[in-house]
Amino acid sequence: MRRVQDARVERRNVLVRVDFNVPIEKGKITDDFRIRAALPTIDFLRKKGARVILISHLGRPGGKSDRSLSLKPVKERLEKLLKRKVFFADDCVGEKAAEAVGRLKCGDVLLLENLRFHEGEKKNAARFVESLASLGDVFVNDAFGVSHRKHASVYGVAKRLKAYAGLLVQKEVRNLSLDRPRRPFVALVGGAKVEDKLGVLKRLVKKADAVLVGGAMMFTFLKASGVEVGKSLVDEGSIDEAKRLLRSKKVVLPIDVVLDSRDVVDVDSIPRQRKGLDVGPMTVQIFSSMLAQAGTVFWNGPMGMVEKSPFNKGTVAVARAIASSGCRSVVGGGDTVAAIPELRDEFDHVSSGGGAALEFVEGRKLPGLKVLE
Ligand code: ADP
Ligand code: MG
Numbered sequence: 001m002r003r004v005q006d007a008r009v010e011r012r013n014v015l016v017r018v019d020f021n022v023p024i025e026k027g028k029i030t031d032d033f034r035i036r037a038a039l040p041t042i043d044f045l046r047k048k049g050a051r052v053i054l055i056s057h058l059g060r061p062g063g064k065s066d067r068s069l070s071l072k073p074v075k076e077r078l079e080k081l082l083k084r085k086v087f088f089a090d091d092c093v094g095e096k097a098a099e100a101v102g103r104l105k106c107g108d109v110l111l112l113e114n115l116r117f118h119e120g121e122k123k124n125a126a127r128f129v130e131s132l133a134s135l136g137d138v139f140v141n142d143a144f145g146v147s148h149r150k151h152a153s154v155y156g157v158a159k160r161l162k163a164y165a166g167l168l169v170q171k172e173v174r175n176l177s178l179d180r181p182r183r184p185f186v187a188l189v190g191g192a193k194v195e196d197k198l199g200v201l202k203r204l205v206k207k208a209d210a211v212l213v214g215g216a217m218m219f220t221f222l223k224a225s226g227v228e229v230g231k232s233l234v235d236e237g238s239i240d241e242a243k244r245l246l247r248s249k250k251v252v253l254p255i256d257v258v259l260d261s262r263d264v265v266d267v268d269s270i271p272r273q274r275k276g277l278d279v280g281p282m283t284v285q286i287f288s289s290m291l292a293q294a295g296t297v298f299w300n301g302p303m304g305m306v307e308k309s310p311f312n313k314g315t316v317a318v319a320r321a322i323a324s325s326g327c328r329s330v331v332g333g334g335d336t337v338a339a340i341p342e343l344r345d346e347f348d349h350v351s352s353g354g355g356a357a358l359e360f361v362e363g364r365k366l367p368g369l370k371v372l373e
Contacts, residue, residue, distance in 0.1 A: 001173065001372045004041060004140050004164045009050035011106055015136030016041065016166065017153045019143035019352060020056035020074045020111075029077050031341070034145070037352045039081060041142045041166035042109060051104040053135055054111045055092055055153050056143070063119030075111045086111055093118065093131035101135050121152045129156035142166025144173075145353035147368030148360075154368040165372045168352065173369070175330050175349035176360045182295030182328060183209060188287065188318060190215025191301025191335065194235040194242075196355075199362040200300065205248045212252045212287050214279045214303035214314065218267075221246065221253055227268050231275040232257075252290070256280025258304065258311060278304025279314040288321035297322050297329045299336065300358065306339035319343045332357035 007014075018038040023030045038054075045052045059069040075088045085108075089100035092112035100110055115121040120128025129152045133139075139161040141147065146154050147169065157163075165173070178185070187204040189197060194217045204211050213221050216233040223234050224242035245251055256266050257276035264280045265271075279287070291297055299322060303314035316339075322329050323346035331337055332351035337344050344350055351357040360366060 001170070001369065002164045003170060004044065004166050007138055007140070007162070007164045009045055009048045009138060012050055012137040013053060013101060013104070013135060014045055014050040014138045014140055015053050015055060015132065015157065015161065016045070016140045017143045017146075017157070018054050018056050019145040020054075020071060021058050021145065022074065024058075024073055027073055029073055031338070032077055032081070033344070034352055035074060035077055035081060037168050038142055038166075041140065041168060042082065044167060045140070046107045046109065049106040051101070051106060052109045053101060053104075054109065055115055055132065056111075057116040057121065057146070057153075058114050059116070061114060061116050063116065063122070065117045069114055069116075071111060071114050078109075078111065082109065084109070089113060091117070093128065093135075097135060115151075115153050122149075124150055124152045124156045126156075128152045129160055133157050133160040136161055139163040140166045141368055141372060142168045143368075144169045144351070145356050147353070147366040148356040148364075150367045155371060158368065158371040163372050165369070169369070171349070172351060172353060172357070172360070176332065176351060176357055178207060178296070178298060178330065178361065181207070184294050185209050185296040185298075186290055186294040186327075187211045188291065188297065188299040188322075189213055189301050190217055190303045190315075191333065192216040192233060194220050194238045197301065197358065198238060198241050199364070200358050201245055203362050204298065205245055205250050208250065208298070210252055210290060211250050212290065214254060214283070214287070214318070215301050217301065218254050218257075218279070219276060221251065222267055225253070228270065228272075229267075229276065230270040230272050232270065233275070252286070254279045254283035255286065256282045258314070262310065277308075278311040284314055284317045287318055291318065291321040291327070292325045294325060294327040297325070297327045298361070299329070299331045300333040300361075301336055302339060306335070312339060316340060319346075322347065332361065
């Protein structure tokens with residue numbers, strides 16, 4: 001991969017794709033993790049004397065301008081984090097963008113408005129790619145979270161300009177490669193989207209020494225092993241694949257669950273009318289002791305319905321176990337750390353990418369990274 005450290009950026013217009021897709025409620029940014037993650041590349045470029053032009057998407061405006069999805073609040077936060085002025089343009093292409101770029105001095109930072117106000121972004125439309133590319137001399141991808149998308153700002157522009165990987169993208173690749181992990185390598189997988197995660201599970205069963213399964217996902221596996229799970233969430237379409245994965249003997253399933261009634265039962269005693277919403281205390285003990293002894297841990301997906309107390313208990317407990325273990329810990333997935341922000345700093349690497357991180361760990365080539373080779 002070509003790296004930003006090897007690019008000639010001094011006195012040049014450097015177009016940087018960042019992932020500023022942060023949660024905003026009533027105009028307020030509730031979590032600026034992704035903005036912070038982009039700071040090293042921005043600082044690096046500024047100090048090298050580049051004119052830094054940041055482009056990003058926010059939410060799903062559907063190809064039309066939508067004031068509630070403006071990147072303006074991000075500009076404000078970015079100014080606070082960088083402790084310097086950040087310029088802003090109301091459009092990411094066209095005259096407004098070109099004028100704003102024209103006013104930049106070396107070391108200045110400009111943020112352009114939401115890319116997805118234009119239909120061409122998601123469609124990777126040739127004209128939109130051209131308009132974006134015309135703003136920069138060099139392109140840097142630092143938006144790991146969208147690198148699995150063949151969008152104009154990720155893929156099209158990278159093919160059109162000399163393109164490099166930003167510092168965040170490099171860090172993600174280094175950490176998520178999970179090459180030569182310190183053993184034992186324990187994977188912990190949960191969440192609800194079994195189908196989306198089968199690829200990752202397949203890969204982890206090959207690479208890891210043990211794969212602990214929690215979250216709603218556990219019920220698909222339990223059913224695959226012949227256990228009745230009542231009204232718990234099961235992905236029927238994934239049962240055959242779950243059976244195959246179980247044959248590896250590496251998958252470790254919970255032995256007890258917390259029901260929607262808040263009762264705790266063994267996994268083979270879930271009443272017909274009940275559903276499991278969290279892993280039980282005995283399971284937490286087993287998982288925690290395995291995590292404590294691990295050399296490397298990869299974790300994706302909550303152990304239970306984290307949004308609703310007390311069903312977040314299992315997730316918090318395993319997160320603490322990972323944090324206090326001496327292992328190297330790599331965490332990925334959108335909802336995985338959202339529920340436990342206070343523990344985030346305890347992990348060695350928290351991926352800024354949800355779907356992209358999963359595809360990467362699965363071993364798939366991400367189009368946005370492939371063009372940087
Ligand atoms: P991630 O975004 O971290 O990859 P997913 O999107 O796959 O994770 O899954 C997260 C969701 O799974 C959460 O909204 C959580 O409430 C839900 N979930 C976890 N365990 C259960 C369960 N036992 N029953 C129902 N939903 C669950
Ligand atoms: Mg999710």
